[in-house]
Structure formats: structure tokens, C-alpha cells
Amino acid sequence: MHRYPFTRYYVPGPSPWPLVVGTCCNSLCVSLVLWMHRMEAEKLFIGTLLVLVVTAALWWTDVLREGDMGVQTQYVLKSYRDGVGLFIFSEVMFFFSFFWALFHSCLSPSCNIGCEWPPLGIRTLDPLSTALLNTFLLISSGSFCTYVHNTIRMQSYDKWCLVNMGVTIGCGVLFLIGQGGEYYHSPFSIADSVYGSTFYMLTGFHGAHVMVGTTWLIVSFFRMWRGHFSKDRHFGLEACLWYWHFVDVVWLFVWLVAYFWMGGMFSDKFGLSSV
Structure with a gap:
């Protein structure tokens, strides 16, 4: 300088x-x-x-x-914002490729799996059990971290920001525990045809992103505890919350597509055919 x-x-x-x-x-x-x-x-x-x-x-x-x-300087911070934005966009394209593979296999099942979706012999997971609880956890965590973001933009944070950050971290940890339990009791594995491979690749990579986001939240929490952020300087926290909102939105699509659509819930309830 x-x-x-x-x-x-x-x-x-x-x-x-x-x-x-x-x-x-x-x-x-x-x-x-x-x-x-x-x-x-x-x-x-x-x-x-x-x-x-x-x-x-x-x-x-x-x-x-x-x-x-x-x-x-402000120019350096702008480059940071642009970099984080491009990083999140690359993550969107990453998950888009898995959704593309899922829809390709779901909307046009091949004869190798009996031209049916879900394939014969696959007992799908209930989208209204653990997956619904995980959805509630992530959506709720999004509201808690939004409070932190809005508060720190208007004024310096207080103890309630730390409380909301702690609750957000707790939601992320509980999500990972629920996802691990669902994997442990799942009736199919990643080796069970294209259904298992697409399901586990999509949900597994999302779980890895939740793990990274939770770790980032923990680091941001301790930085808040030590007073590293203020109204005029908090981009590290802001980038963390951007990433966490991205994780929330992706899971909403994962739940609707991988559990409802892929699991045959739409076909069973509304008489739709996946062929």
C-alpha cells in the first residue's frame, strides 16, 4: 500500500x-x-x-x-463480490448437470430398467418423513441468517445476531445428521441402477455443500464473537450467507424433484406417467 x-x-x-x-x-x-x-x-x-x-x-x-x-479498497471488495457471484453461478451449473441427468432418466426411462420410473425393485424414500424435516430445517435456517444479514447492514450486530447464527449452525448440523440417518436406513444404494446413482450423487453433493456451508458459518460465528464485523465491513459474513441461501434454494429443488418426482409421488397422486 x-x-x-x-x-x-x-x-x-x-x-x-x-x-x-x-x-x-x-x-x-x-x-x-x-x-x-x-x-x-x-x-x-x-x-x-x-x-x-x-x-x-x-x-x-x-x-x-x-x-x-x-x-x-472498494475496488478490491467489488472483485471479491464478483468472484463469489461467479463461484455460486458455477455451483448452479454444477447442480444443473445432475438435474439434467435426473430428468433425462426420469422422463425417458430406457428398456434396461423396464421403461418404468422408478425402476422395478426400487422402494423409494418417503418425501414426507426425514426429507420434509430437513426441508423445514434449511428453510428455517434461511430466515434466521436473513435476520443476521439485515441487522448487520443497518447497525452493528448484537447478541441476537449471535443467537440466530447459532441456531442456523444447529439447523445445518441437524440436517447432516438426518441425511446420514436416511442414508443408513435407505432401502437402495448408489449401485442400484441409474435411480440410485442419480439420487445419491445429487443429494450427496448437496450434503457436502451443506457441510462446507456449516463450517463457513461456524468460522463466521467466531469472527462475530471476536468483533471482526461492523456495519461498514462485513463482506466475509455476507458471502457466507449468500452461499447458505444458495444451499437452501438448491435443497428445495432437490426435495421437490428427487423425492417427489423421482420417487413417483406425482405419478401416484395425480396419475401421471413418467414414460
């Missing part, structure tokens, strides 16, 4: 984190492929994942330190 007083963007010094993260991502891909081919790569995968997590934490610590130094 002192070396470039007339620039709009802060130019950081040399950092090892991009090289380490790139190396870890390459190692993760290689070790995961080797693991899928039944080769002994579990230790490499777990070790690389731990190094990646620690490196990401150190990198984010440097970014937060830059914010404390006052070098993150």
Missing part, C-alpha cells in the same frame, strides 16, 4: 499459498483416481487433504490481515 499510493488495488508480496494449493489439488485428483482403481492411495489422499485445509486456513488468515491493514 505504501509502495503504490495511487493504485486502486493492493499488490501483495510473494506468497507460497497458490503453488501449495495447486499442488495439493493435483495430488488429490491423482490419489483419488488411484484409490478408485483399488490401489493403496488412502494415506496420500488424506495427507494431501489435511495439507490443503491448513494451507487454505493460512491463506484466508493473510486475506483477513490485509483487511485489518485497510488495504482492501
Whole structure:
């Protein structure tokens, strides 16, 4: 900042984190492929994942330190907002591909599965049991974190913001517990034809995003506890809440499509045919 007083963007010094993260991502891909081919790569995968997590934490610590130094101008914050927006858009396209595969298999079942959907022999999950509870949890968490967002934009947060953040984190944890219990008692697996593969890929990746979002919420909670946010500086919290709202909306579509439509609920109730 002192070396470039007339620039709009802060130019950081040399950092090892991009090289380490790139190396870890390459190692993760290689070790995961080797693991899928039944080769002994579990230790490499777990070790690389731990190094990646620690490196990401150190990198984010440097970014937060830059914010404390006052070098993150409005132009830098705009680039952060644009980056988070593009990241969420890429996640939308990611889930769109799974929904595309689901509708392709559901609306035009192949003869390999008897031209029926759900395929013969598949006992689908009840959308009005655990899935309904999980939907209630995520939709409720969206209202709690919206309170936090609106409050911090109008004024500095108070204890009720911390309470609402805690409730939001609790909803995320309960969602993951319910999803895990549903997987454990599920009557079909990911190996049960295209139905099992599409269902578990869609809901499983969403569960992974809930796990990431819950971790991000926990970090934001402790940052709020230590007073890192204010009315004029709270983009880290704002980006976290954007991501959590994205997770909420995606689950609503997952519940309606993967449980109701895919499970044959619409066909049973309204006499629709999936062929």
C-alpha cells in the first residue's frame, strides 16, 4: 500500500499459498483416481487433504490481515463480490448437470430398467418423513441468517445476531445428521441402477455443500464473537450467507424433484406417467 499510493488495488508480496494449493489439488485428483482403481492411495489422499485445509486456513488468515491493514479498497471488495457471484453461478451449473441427468432418466426411462420410473425393485424414500424435516430445517435456517444479514447492514450486530447464527449452525448440523440417518436406513444404494446413482450423487453433493456451508458459518460465528464485523465491513459474513441461501434454494429443488418426482409421488397422486 505504501509502495503504490495511487493504485486502486493492493499488490501483495510473494506468497507460497497458490503453488501449495495447486499442488495439493493435483495430488488429490491423482490419489483419488488411484484409490478408485483399488490401489493403496488412502494415506496420500488424506495427507494431501489435511495439507490443503491448513494451507487454505493460512491463506484466508493473510486475506483477513490485509483487511485489518485497510488495504482492501472498494475496488478490491467489488472483485471479491464478483468472484463469489461467479463461484455460486458455477455451483448452479454444477447442480444443473445432475438435474439434467435426473430428468433425462426420469422422463425417458430406457428398456434396461423396464421403461418404468422408478425402476422395478426400487422402494423409494418417503418425501414426507426425514426429507420434509430437513426441508423445514434449511428453510428455517434461511430466515434466521436473513435476520443476521439485515441487522448487520443497518447497525452493528448484537447478541441476537449471535443467537440466530447459532441456531442456523444447529439447523445445518441437524440436517447432516438426518441425511446420514436416511442414508443408513435407505432401502437402495448408489449401485442400484441409474435411480440410485442419480439420487445419491445429487443429494450427496448437496450434503457436502451443506457441510462446507456449516463450517463457513461456524468460522463466521467466531469472527462475530471476536468483533471482526461492523456495519461498514462485513463482506466475509455476507458471502457466507449468500452461499447458505444458495444451499437452501438448491435443497428445495432437490426435495421437490428427487423425492417427489423421482420417487413417483406425482405419478401416484395425480396419475401421471413418467414414460
